Each structure stands twice: as C-alpha cells, then as structure tokens.
Amino acid sequence: MRAGPSQDEIRRQNLGALLRYVHVHGATTRAELTSRLGLNRSTIGALTADLANAGLVSEGTPKETGRAGRPSLVVRPESARVYAYAYSIEVDRLRAARIGLGGELLDRRDLDRPPGLLVDEVVPLLAAAVTEMQQAVPAGSIRVGTGAAVCGMARRDDGLVRLSPHTGWSDESLAERLGGAELGAGGPVVTGSVADLSALAEHVRGVAAGCDNVIYLYGDAGIGAGIIAGGRRITGHGGHGGEVGHMVVNPGGRPCSCGSRGCWETEVGELALLRAAGRAGLSGQAAVLAVVDPAARGDASAQAAVRQVGDWLGFGVANLVNIFNPELVVFGGTMRDLYLAAAAQVRSRLNSNALAACREHVRLRTPALGDDGALLGAAELAFERLLADPLDVA
Amino acid sequence: MRAGPSQDEIRRQNLGALLRYVHVHGATTRAELTSRLGLNRSTIGALTADLANAGLVSEGTPKETGRAGRPSLVVRPESARVYAYAYSIEVDRLRAARIGLGGELLDRRDLDRPPGLLVDEVVPLLAAAVTEMQQAVPAGSIRVGTGAAVCGMARRDDGLVRLSPHTGWSDESLAERLGGAELGAGGPVVTGSVADLSALAEHVRGVAAGCDNVIYLYGDAGIGAGIIAGGRRITGHGGHGGEVGHMVVNPGGRPCSCGSRGCWETEVGELALLRAAGRAGLSGQAAVLAVVDPAARGDASAQAAVRQVGDWLGFGVANLVNIFNPELVVFGGTMRDLYLAAAAQVRSRLNSNALAACREHVRLRTPALGDDGALLGAAELAFERLLADPLDVA
Numbered sequence: 001m002r003a004g005p006s007q008d009e010i011r012r013q014n015l016g017a018l019l020r021y022v023h024v025h026g027a028t029t030r031a032e033l034t035s036r037l038g039l040n041r042s043t044i045g046a047l048t049a050d051l052a053n054a055g056l057v058s059e060g061t062p063k064e065t066g067r068a069g070r071p072s073l074v075v076r077p078e079s080a081r082v083y084a085y086a087y088s089i090e091v092d093r094l095r096a097a098r099i100g101l102g103g104e105l106l107d108r109r110d111l112d113r114p115p116g117l118l119v120d121e122v123v124p125l126l127a128a129a130v131t132e133m134q135q136a137v138p139a140g141s142i143r144v145g146t147g148a149a150v151c152g153m154a155r156r157d158d159g160l161v162r163l164s165p166h167t168g169w170s171d172e173s174l175a176e177r178l179g180g181a182e183l184g185a186g187g188p189v190v191t192g193s194v195a196d197l198s199a200l201a202e203h204v205r206g207v208a209a210g211c212d213n214v215i216y217l218y219g220d221a222g223i224g225a226g227i228i229a230g231g232r233r234i235t236g237h238g239g240h241g242g243e244v245g246h247m248v249v250n251p252g253g254r255p256c257s258c259g260s261r262g263c264w265e266t267e268v269g270e271l272a273l274l275r276a277a278g279r280a281g282l283s284g285q286a287a288v289l290a291v292v293d294p295a296a297r298g299d300a301s302a303q304a305a306v307r308q309v310g311d312w313l314g315f316g317v318a319n320l321v322n323i324f325n326p327e328l329v330v331f332g333g334t335m336r337d338l339y340l341a342a343a344a345q346v347r348s349r350l351n352s353n354a355l356a357a358c359r360e361h362v363r364l365r366t367p368a369l370g371d372d373g374a375l376l377g378a379a380e381l382a383f384e385r386l387l388a389d390p391l392d393v394a
Numbered sequence: 395m396r397a398g399p400s401q402d403e404i405r406r407q408n409l410g411a412l413l414r415y416v417h418v419h420g421a422t423t424r425a426e427l428t429s430r431l432g433l434n435r436s437t438i439g440a441l442t443a444d445l446a447n448a449g450l451v452s453e454g455t456p457k458e459t460g461r462a463g464r465p466s467l468v469v470r471p472e473s474a475r476v477y478a479y480a481y482s483i484e485v486d487r488l489r490a491a492r493i494g495l496g497g498e499l500l501d502r503r504d505l506d507r508p509p510g511l512l513v514d515e516v517v518p519l520l521a522a523a524v525t526e527m528q529q530a531v532p533a534g535s536i537r538v539g540t541g542a543a544v545c546g547m548a549r550r551d552d553g554l555v556r557l558s559p560h561t562g563w564s565d566e567s568l569a570e571r572l573g574g575a576e577l578g579a580g581g582p583v584v585t586g587s588v589a590d591l592s593a594l595a596e597h598v599r600g601v602a603a604g605c606d607n608v609i610y611l612y613g614d615a616g617i618g619a620g621i622i623a624g625g626r627r628i629t630g631h632g633g634h635g636g637e638v639g640h641m642v643v644n645p646g647g648r649p650c651s652c653g654s655r656g657c658w659e660t661e662v663g664e665l666a667l668l669r670a671a672g673r674a675g676l677s678g679q680a681a682v683l684a685v686v687d688p689a690a691r692g693d694a695s696a697q698a699a700v701r702q703v704g705d706w707l708g709f710g711v712a713n714l715v716n717i718f719n720p721e722l723v724v725f726g727g728t729m730r731d732l733y734l735a736a737a738a739q740v741r742s743r744l745n746s747n748a749l750a751a752c753r754e755h756v757r758l759r760t761p762a763l764g765d766d767g768a769l770l771g772a773a774e775l776a777f778e779r780l781l782a783d784p785l786d787v788a
Contacts (some may be wrong), residue, residue, distance in 0.1 A: 088785040229628045230626055236607055236718055238751060239755070240752050241623070243752055246752075248713060316646070323621075323635065323636065324630055324635050352653070355634070
C-alpha cells in the first residue's frame with residue numbers, strides 16, 4: 001500500500017544499494033555496478049563520489065587485467081576505517097570483535113565464560129575488551145554501531161533477553177546495559193540470538209548466500225533456529241520466532257527446562273547425546289566431541305548414542321522441512337558435530353518423514369563461516385542502519 | 395541490493411498503491427488518500443484520473459457529511475465492472491465465483507463434488523459455471539484473471555497439484571488445464587492451496603487484517619496452513635511450504651497417507667475425530683458436526699472424543715507458536731468446528747507447551763470470511779497482477 005518514493009528517498013536507496021553491493025561482494029568495478037544496479041554510468045559516478053566523500057568507499061585502479069583499453073575504476077568498501085563492534089555471549093565463552101565494512105574481522109578478543117556469570121558481570125568484561133581494541137583504531141575511523149549475539153531469546157526490537165535458561169538470565173535488558181557506560185559511544189546496540197545472527201551472516205556471505213529459504217539450526221546447551229523465508233528473517237510478532245528447540249517431538253519424552261516435555265532440544269541437545277552415551281553430567285563442545293570422535297573410530301556404544309540422537313535430529317528437521325520447504329538446512333554449534341557424525345540417520349529420517357515435494361531440493365550443510373558466524377551476523381545487524389541510509393550515519 | 399526505481403516505476407507504484415488502497419478499504423476520499431499514501435493533492439488527482447480513464451475507479455461526491463465546506467471527492471473501485479473469476483476445488487464440493495475489485499462477490503455457483511472426481515472431470519464443470527456467469531457480465535467490463543484454490547499441494551508458481559491424497563490427484567497441472575479451453579479467456583490462471591488463499595483473504599480483508607504474523611489452519615480430510623510472517627506469505631523454495639499437517643507430533647501414532655506415522659493430521663484431522671467418537675468410516679463436515687454438536691449438549695462419549703483430539707490440536711498449535719511467534723491463529727474449515735468445541739483444551743495445551751514469550755500475545759480466532767475465504771483469496775491472487783501494474787493489465 002506504500003506509494004512510490006520521493007527523489008530524496010530514491011537517492012538514499014541508490015546510495016544504500018551501492019554501498020551494500022560492495023559490502024557484500026567486495027571491490028567491484030564501476031562497470032559491474034552499473035550493470036548490477038541497473039543505473040547509468042553518471043549516476044554510479046555521482047553516488048560513488050558521495051560515498052567516497054563520506055569516507056565509506058574508496059576508488060582506485062584495479063589490478064592488471066591483461067585486457068586492452070582503459071580499465072573501469074574499482075570501488076572498495078573502506079573496511080579498515082568503517083567498523084562495528086560485535087559481541088557473542090555464549091554459554092561458555094564471551095567474544096568481542098571489531099569488524100570492518102565488508103565483513104572484515106579487524107580485531108578480536110575471546111574469553112572463557114565461567115558458568116552462571118550474570119549480565120552485570122558480563123558487561124564489564126566486554127567493555128574492557130572494547131576499550132583495549134579501541135586503542136588500535138586509526139584516527140578518522142567511523143564507528144557505525146554495535147551488534148550483540150546472545151544464546152537465549154533476545155527480543156529483536158529492544159534486546160530484552162527474555163529467557164536464557166542456559167545462562168540463568170531472565171528478562172535482562174542486555175541491549176540497554178551494553179549501550180550504557182563505555183560501550184555505547186558508537187550508536188545503538190542491536191541484539192539477536194546466536195542462531196538468528198549466524199543465519200544472517202551465512203545468508204549475506206556464507207553457505208546460504210543467494211538462498212531465500214534457509215533454516216540455520218544452532219546447538220549449544222539448547223537449540224534454536226535462525227530462519228530465512230522468502231529472503232527475509234522470520235522474527236515473529238514479539239521478536240521471538242525460531243524457538244524450534246521447544247517444538248515437542250516426543251510427547252512421552254523427558255521433562256524440558258521450559259516446563260513442557262519431549263521438546264526437540266531434550267531429545268537432540270548435547271545433554272541428550274551425553275546422556276545417551278552414558279556421560280550425563282558433562283556438557284560443552286569438548287564433551288560432545290568426546291562422543292562423536294569415538295563413534296567415528298568405530299566405538300559401538302558411542303555409535304549407538306549418535307544414531308539415537310541423530311534420528312531425533314532428522315525427526316525435527318523433517319518437521320521443519322514440511323513447514324518451510326527450505327532449499328538449505330545449516331547445522332551450526334554442536335549441531336554441526338552431531339550432524340557430521342549422524343548424517344546418514346538425519347537423511348534417512350528426513351526421507352521417511354518429510355513429503356517428497358518439500359524435501360526434494362533441500363541441501364544439508366555445515367556453516368561456511370564456522371563459529372565466527374555469530375560475530376559476523378552481529379556486525380551485519382549493526383551495519384543495517386548504515387546501509388539503509390549511508391550519509392545519515394556516516 | 396536493488397537500486398531505487400525509475401520515474402516510470404514510481405508512477406506504476408503510485409497507481410498500484412492508490413488502486414490497492416481502494417480495493418482493500420473501499421470508497422475513500424481524495425483527502426484520505428493524500429494523507430494515507432503520503433502524496434500531494436495534485437499527484438493524487440492525476441493518478442485518480444489515469445485509473446478512472448482505464449475504467450478501474452470512479453469518482454463522485456460522498457454521502458452528506460453534515461460538515462461545512464466543499465466535500466472531498468470520493469474514489470471508488472469499479473467493483474461491478476472489474477472482476478476476476480475464482481474457483482475453490484475442495485474434497486466434497488466445487489465452487490466458482492465472479493468477484494469484483496474490492497472483494498465484492500458478484501455471482502457464484504456451488505456444486506457438490508462426487509468423491510474421486512478427476513481433474514479432467516472437474517474442469518468442464520467449472521467451465522460450465524463460468525460460461526453461465528459470463529452471460530450476466532455487463533458490456534465493457536474488464537476481466538483481470540482467474541485464481542483457483544485447491545485442497546492439496548498446489549505449487550505456487552505454476553499450479554502443479556503435486557499431491558492431493560484426499561482428491562486422488564498427483565502431479566496434475568491444474569493451472570494449465572483451467573487455463574486452456576473456455577476458461578482461459580481472461581488472463582493467466584494462478585493457484586494456491588485452500589489454506590494459503592484463505593489466509594491471504596483473511597489478511598487482506600478479514601480477521602487478520604493488520605496482522606503481520608498469522609497462522610491460518612485449515613482442515614478438511616487433511617490439514618494444512620497458510621502462514622504469513624512479517625506481512626508476507628511463506629511459500630517455500632519450491633512453493634510447497636505450510637505442510638503443517640505432516641509435522642509428526644506423535645512418533646508412536648497411526649500411519650499417515652504420506653508414508654510417515656503420527657503426523658498431526660492423523661491425530662487431529664476429521665478422520666481422527668470420527669474414529670475417536672466411534673464413527674470410523676464417515677467423513678465430511680456433517681459428520682464432524684454430528685460429533686461436536688452432541689459434545690456441546692453434554693454427550694459424554696462425544697465430549698471425550700473432542701477432548702482427546704482437541705488436546706492434539708493444541709499440541710501442534712503450540713509447536714507452531716514456538717516456531718513463528720504469531721499474533722493470531724485462525725481455525726478454518728473443519729478445524730473451526732473442532733476448535734470451537736475444544737477451545738479449552740487447545741488453550742490449555744498451548745499454555746503448557748509453548749514458551750510464554752512466544753504465546754503471550756497470541757489470539758485464537760475463527761475466520762471472519764467463513765468458507766468464502768478460499769474464493770476471496772483466489773480472487774486476491776488474480777488481482778495481484780492488476781494491482782502491481784494497473785494500466786498494463788486494464
């Protein structure tokens with residue numbers, strides 16, 4: 001129902017489209033920008049000049065192409081000078097990074113997170129990491145904003161961490177805390193779940209690039225999904241979509257921390273695997289690897305545990321494939337390790353439980369960006385504001 | 395990554411936005427259009443003139459307002475002269491309607507559908523209904539296209555009916571058949587499932603108007619969902635999203651026609667209700683009402699059947715609420731009857747199985763458009779092309 005844009009909005013859209021193109025694709029010739037954006041050469045020239053004046057891109061001659069004729073100028077994102085901070089707050093670690101336009105990891109700090117560390121204790125640790133990184137930032141740089149990925153349910157509009165049973169948080173206003181004090185000097189703090197932001201990063205520059213219908217399944221102590229449908233992230237009415245871990249798959253199953261019973265995460269989460277392998281009481285990726293590695297080497301009891309849990313993994317994936325008809329399912333976090341160990345069970349259950357029409361083009365993959373997806377996705381979220389209106393932010 | 399639109403695209407967008415506004419909201423003053431579309435008065439005047447010249451809208455004075463001053467002209471959709479044909483092909487009936495711009499039901503034919511009637515037998519029946527209705531169409535009318543709702547999996551891009559176990563169809567090119575011969579005189583035939591198109595209609599002009607995150611659950615012999623997330627329909631990679639009926643909720647449950655076991659539709663579909671009520675072998679809405687009506691009057695065995703099936707209904711709804719965090723769940727077809735009889739079970743199971751954050755704002759409702767949703771949604775689909783580029787189609 002929206003009417004067409006004004007001239008001013010068109011200019012903003014064009015600036016944003018050009019900046020987004022080089023942010024995603026890296027250095028690009030003016031000729032390619034002209035054809036990809038469907039704009040004429042003089043418009044591309046004017047937009048590039050505006051973005052260069054604002055310090056967001058630079059222009060230069062390309063590397064030797066070996067072709068005759070005057071080479072088209074190359075437009076590059078100013079990755080070393082335009083940056084966002086990104087945090088990833090996970091069950092057993094904290095990470096902070098400075099990430100340049102174009103998705104370049106400029107600097108990073110990784111910290112262990114002692115179990116049960118509260119919001120009030122996490123914020124100063126992240127603040128200290130940023131203060132340290134900030135000292136190496138070149139003069140004249142542009143800080144665009146901050147994005148934070150958090151395990152648990154982070155409401156997308158205001159960063160309220162609604163429920164994060166595996167960190168002990170409930171109704172904590174993470175975005176506000178991070179935005180306060182020394183962390184907030186560079187624009188608003190935007191937040192999302194680790195699953196959601198990992199999905200975003202893989203969609204922009206990872207294994208899901210070019211895919212419009214994607215489920216990114218992320219496992220740590222719990223499991224959640226970042227879901228992209230029709231090219232856009234599913235967020236839900238209150239910002240809490242994607243809680244696939246609490247889809248009940250086994251009504252007669254174990255009690256879940258959410259109060260229900262037989263939730264998918266109680267059947268396939270790392271605790272389920274460790275329990276099946278006779279290692280109840282352990283947790284974390286190292287413990288998961290201590291089951292899947294022996295399984296790969298032929299240990300019969302580890303294999304039985306992997307098969308049992310892998311079957312339930314396929315079970316839930318089949319449900320999601322029927323619901324979303326995706327082209328790609330990505331397994332991240334400890335779900336990556338489980339999937340790699342149990343790919344045959346997952347595929348077999350998918351084939352028996354999902355409708356042929358829904359599953360026939362689906363590919364099952366692991367993340368291209370590995371664990372860095374959460375940080376890169378947090379930065380993408382922070383860059384959104386810049387890409388929507390480049391000259392207003394810069 | 396799309397660059398801003400050209401002047402010509404802007405004009406098309408503006409024409410489409412104005413026409414869509416009166417299509418959805420009915421007669422609207424120029425003053426309101428000016429403020430709602432954010433365009434100035436002279437632009438609104440020029441756009442209205444273009445649309446009126448094309449025969450898509452008319453202008454006139456409003457009804458007496460009692461206010462002083464010259465009244466703003468009212469723009470009306472030409473509902474009686476601009477129309478689409480809509481079909482709904484259901485398990486036990488066939489419907490055809492002529493629907494005017496603005497969603498006005500101008501004419502309709504309802505037919506019983508004998509069980510097992512094939513595509514080749516359905517098409518001539520619909521063709522005859524259209525031929526009959528066409529005789530009453532005023533000269534100079536504009537036929538925009540045809541939309542068809544079909545029970546089963548209708549691929550959204552080309553109308554291939556992939557699997558419709560309850561009609562006995564498999565890989566039937568419904569859109570092509572409908573488009574051929576006497577039915578195809580008025581533009582392309584577009585198709586969707588009954589669930590999907592009922593959701594669309596409720597979103598445009600029914601109980602879901604203004605809601606961006608909606609699940610419309612439709613039951614006949616099977617169940618399926620039309621899902622709207624972030625204001626847009628979920629279609630999936632191959633056009634087959636929304637197959638929630640084949641989400642497995644009960645791994646130890648009954649075999650399903652899809653080859654799996656314990657699918658949601660085997661636990662809550664009308665056959666499940668009739669089986670639970672000791673009426674296996676029956677089917678259809680009348681048979682469903684013959685269980686839920688006695689339950690409402692206190693019949694203990696009917697109540698037990700309704701409670702059992704209603705609990706499974708809540709079970710699946712809770713899963714979907716966790717996944718989508720919708721603001722609205724609509725129960726249509728026989729799911730409407732079941733929901734009305736078992737609302738307490740559904741709500742109770744939703745409360746125990748869904749996360750508080752995902753369910754706290756969700757409303758459970760029945761369709762505002764009743765069974766006409768499928769026809770109105772099919773017409774909406776047919777009107778899409780007109781609304782995207784009014785002067786090209788008219």
